[in-house]
Amino acid sequence: MRRLLTAALTTALVLAGTPASAAPAPGGPGVGDDYYPDYGNSGYDVSHYDIRLRYTPATDRLTGTTTILATATQDLSRLNLDFLLDVSSVRVNNRPAAFTRQGEHELVVTPARPVAHGAAMTIVVQYAGTPSTEVGAGYTAWIKTPDGALAIGEPEIAWWWYPSNDHPSDKATFDVSVAVPDGVEAISNGFQPRPPVRETLGYTRWSWRSLKPQATYLTSLVIGQYDVTTDTTENGQTVYNAYSQLLEPDFRDAAQASVERTAEITEWKSELFGPYPFEAQGGVVTPPGTLGFALENQTRPNYSSAFFRRGSNTSVVVHENAHQWFGDSVSVDEWKHIWLNEGFASYAEWLWSEKNEEGTAQEIFDYLYATYPDDADIWTTAPADPGTAQLFGDAVYDRGAMTLHQLRVAVGDDDFFEILRTWAASQKYGNATTAEFTALAEKISGQDLDALFEAWLFTPSKPAVAQAFAARGVPVAPKSWATISATHELLHRH
Numbered sequence: 090m091r092r093l094l095t096a097a098l099t100t101a102l103v104l105a106g107t108p109a110s111a112a113p114a115p116g117g118p119g120v121g122d123d124y125y126p127d128y129g130n131s132g133y134d135v136s137h138y139d140i141r142l143r144y145t146p147a148t149d150r151l152t153g154t155t156t157i158l159a160t161a162t163q164d165l166s167r168l169n170l171d172f173l174l175d176v177s178s179v180r181v182n183n184r185p186a187a188f189t190r191q192g193e194h195e196l197v198v199t200p201a202r203p204v205a206h207g208a209a210m211t212i213v214v215q216y217a218g219t220p221s222t223e224v225g226a227g228y229t230a231w232i233k234t235p236d237g238a239l240a241i242g243e244p245e246i247a248w249w250w251y252p253s254n255d256h257p258s259d260k261a262t263f264d265v266s267v268a269v270p271d272g273v274e275a276i277s278n279g280f281q282p283r284p285p286v287r288e289t290l291g292y293t294r295w296s297w298r299s300l301k302p303q304a305t306y307l308t309s310l311v312i313g314q315y316d317v318t319t320d321t322t323e324n325g326q327t328v329y330n331a332y333s334q335l336l337e338p339d340f341r342d343a344a345q346a347s348v349e350r351t352a353e354i355t356e357w358k359s360e361l362f363g364p365y366p367f368e369a370q371g372g373v374v375t376p377p378g379t380l381g382f383a384l385e386n387q388t389r390p391n392y393s394s395a396f397f398r399r400g401s402n403t404s405v406v407v408h409e410n411a412h413q414w415f416g417d418s419v420s421v422d423e424w425k426h427i428w429l430n431e432g433f434a435s436y437a438e439w440l441w442s443e444k445n446e447e448g449t450a451q452e453i454f455d456y457l458y459a460t461y462p463d464d465a466d467i468w469t470t471a472p473a474d475p476g477t478a479q480l481f482g483d484a485v486y487d488r489g490a491m492t493l494h495q496l497r498v499a500v501g502d503d504d505f506f507e508i509l510r511t512w513a514a515s516q517k518y519g520n521a522t523t524a525e526f527t528a529l530a531e532k533i534s535g536q537d538l539d540a541l542f543e544a545w546l547f548t549p550s551k552p553a554v555a556q557a558f559a560a561r562g563v564p565v566a567p568k569s570w571a572t573i574s575a576t577h578e579l580l581h582r583h
């Protein structure tokens with residue numbers, strides 16, 4: 090009876106000329122990223138992840154339930170999630186859903202009933218696995234450490250520990266809770282809504298919340314034996330720092346002397362870039378010989394201990410925390426825009442050097458311009474379209490920063506910092522493109538900057554500058570350069 094009535098109503102509506110909705114169709118296996126066509130998925134938009142895990146370091150056994158709140162962006166008969174571990178059940182809107190595997194990391198879910206365009210979806214995925222044995226994109230991003238594990242990576246990492254729409258263009262809020270053996274730390278992003286609680290015999294559950302939009306790759310999980318420092322800043326922000334107990338004492342001191350300055354560094358940046366965009370801050374220094382780089386995980390960057398092998402290194406703390414504005418709050422719309430993250434974070438290091446009188450941004454620019462050989466990747470790669478092979482290359486970091494410096498020289502300090510602040514404010518928690526940035530720079534400065542951006546961002550050759558260095562010889566390396574270049578050497582090892 091009910092079905093007949095619905096059919097009759099549908100017919101009446103169609104006859105009356107109301108546009109009939111399209112027949113439900115499968116969502117796509119990618120969001121349409123030029124560089125990574127099968128990353129993320131189309132057909133829905135996630136608003137929240139609730140990731141509830143249990144992890145045993147001795148066996149690298151991870152079991153979990155992730156609940157995803159999403160909205161269908163089309164009439165959806167089927168949808169994909171990105172994930173590698175073994176799935177035991179999927180439910181969509183209170184009913185068991187069929188699921189299968191496709192390709193390397195696609196989990197294809199067919200809900201019992203199609204989901205209408207605009208309708209809310211609750212997707213519950215139960216799973217288990219040994220993440221360190223899973224390979225995706227040709228490698229294993231999950232790092233098993235002597236005392237736990239690290240889920241830290243870019244662009245790939247979520248596949249190893251929670252199912253997601255894995256692309257920065259679909260940001261969401263997160264609750265991450267992990268039960269680990271008593272005495273082990275489990276650290277994620279944001280703040281702790283409650284202290285760790287004893288759960289079942291021998292296990293303690295740690296809970297973390299991120300209430301601002303967060304990209305999937307910026308969500309991290311660190312498990313192991315850590316010494317923790319906590320504090321509250323003058324403006325009420327929680328600071329949570331953690332240092333692996335496996336660090337040698339000299340590394341440990343240098344790491345602490347750097348990461349404990351996080352709040353000071355974010356205060357300084359707030360003056361340059363506008364208010365710090367998130368609800369917590371901090372940093373984690375991982376066990377030696379595990380993580381090979383640092384990553385700007387939201388509210389709590391993770392650092393390789395190698396950054397501190399020559400003593401304290403505030404440059405890397407400046408870099409990763411500059412990403413809280415540029416990369417984490419203002420995220421790339423597609424991966425090819427990565428210079429909007431790395432060029433800006435690298436330029437923040439130059440500004441820090443300038444503030445500390447260890448070399449001005451101009452001196453660093455001059456030194457790089459003069460010393461990079463003419464055939465180096467930095468000149469043969471266009472920062473605004475570096476390709477996947479140079480996604481974390483010199484052009485994206487150093488030439489990206491040089492581009493910003495050329496912009497600053499062209500428009501002057503007042504307009505330059507106005508551009509950065511307006512960029513951070515107008516794109517806050519969103520996704521942005523290079524074209525939007527260049528348009529904003531022209532709008533605020535009132536200048537036609539096409540030639541500057543064309544030469545510095547889009548042309549795979551060495552741009553000319555007004556003053557040639559040949560006349561005055563190769564500049565001396567600014568004092569800060571040894572630290573900045575050593576930092577970048579590690580950062581490029583993504």
Ligand SMILES: [Zn+2]
Nearest residue numbers: 408430431434
């Ligand atoms: Zn970076």
